[in-house]
Amino acid sequence: ETGVTQTPRHLVMGMTNKKSLKCEQHLGHNAMYWYKQSAKKPLELMFVYSLEERVENNSVPSRFSPECPNSSHLFLHLHTLQPEDSALYLCASSQGTGSVDTQYFGPGTRLTVL
Amino acid sequence: DQQVKQNSPSLSVQEGRISILNCDYTNSMFDYFLWYKKYPAEGPTFLISISSIKDKNEDGRFTVFLNKSAKHLSLHIVPSQPGDSAVYFCAASAWNSGNTPLVFGKGTRLSVIA
Numbered sequence: 001e002t003g004v005t006q007t008p009r010h011l012v013m014g015m016t017n018k019k020s021l022k023c024e025q026h027l028g029h030n031a032m033y034w035y036k037q038s039a040k041k042p043l044e045l046m047f048v049y050s051l052e053e054r055v056e057n058n059s060v061p062s063r064f065s066p067e068c069p070n071s072s073h074l075f076l077h078l079h080t081l082q083p084e085d086s087a088l089y090l091c092a093s094s095q096g097t098g099s100v101d102t103q104y105f106g107p108g109t110r111l112t113v114l
Numbered sequence: 115d116q117q118v119k120q121n122s123p124s125l126s127v128q129e130g131r132i133s134i135l136n137c138d139y140t141n142s143m144f145d146y147f148l149w150y151k152k153y154p155a156e157g158p159t160f161l162i163s164i165s166s167i168k169d170k171n172e173d174g175r176f177t178v179f180l181n182k183s184a185k186h187l188s189l190h191i192v193p194s195q196p197g198d199s200a201v202y203f204c205a206a207s208a209w210n211s212g213n214t215p216l217v218f219g220k221g222t223r224l225s226v227i228a
Binding site: 004006009040041042043044045048056058090091092097098102103104105106107108 | 116118123150155156157158159160203205209215216217218219220221
């Protein structure tokens with residue numbers, strides 16, 4: 001069983017749709033992250049959760065809504081997205097939120113907004 | 115303004131030769147640096163790290179060098195193998211300033227030619 005899984009792997013949605021991305025980690029970690037990777041841009045941190053509480057939110061638009069029901073699951077709810085939101089969305093987990101805690105990444109969800 | 119810069123988007127190296135991937139940073143508070151490797155359709159995986167108290171860290175074929183005065187680090191892979199072909203991300207954090215999140219560069223695509 002791989003450490004961090006993400007579903008779906010690919011998603012195409014219209015600007016008026018509502019969809020959710022799911023991440024699950026099987027590593028017993030306490031921290032989970034959402035990152036956005038756009039073409040030719042650095043990996044951007046979106047949200048950090050530690051023990052199911054949000055500890056970091058890098059000024060992400062409200063059309064992205066995270067949810068962390070428990071330490072193993074993380075969701076990213078999407079609604080009224082824009083074409084520029086098309087990107088690879090990566091989930092990661094780590095034991096703690098310190099930078100020395102190695103982050104383990106999932107394979108990502110490739111999102112296309114039409 | 116990017117705090118972590120990988121100015122070479124791509125690099126091609128002959129198998130058996132040395133690959134040198136470079137990374138520059140602007141924030142003098144950064145004191146912990148990591149390299150991640152990413153294959154297509156997979157999430158980034160941790161490769162090697164270095165803290166600012168050291169100027170070199172070695173792990174098998176991978177060595178990371180840190181030049182604090184120049185705010186520059188590099189990843190050396192020797193000998194390079196075709197399986198090393200991937201995108202390499204440099205990341206930095208201000209660990210001593212309180213577990214700040216990782217800041218990633220844009221990545222460098224390494225192609226090792228057989």
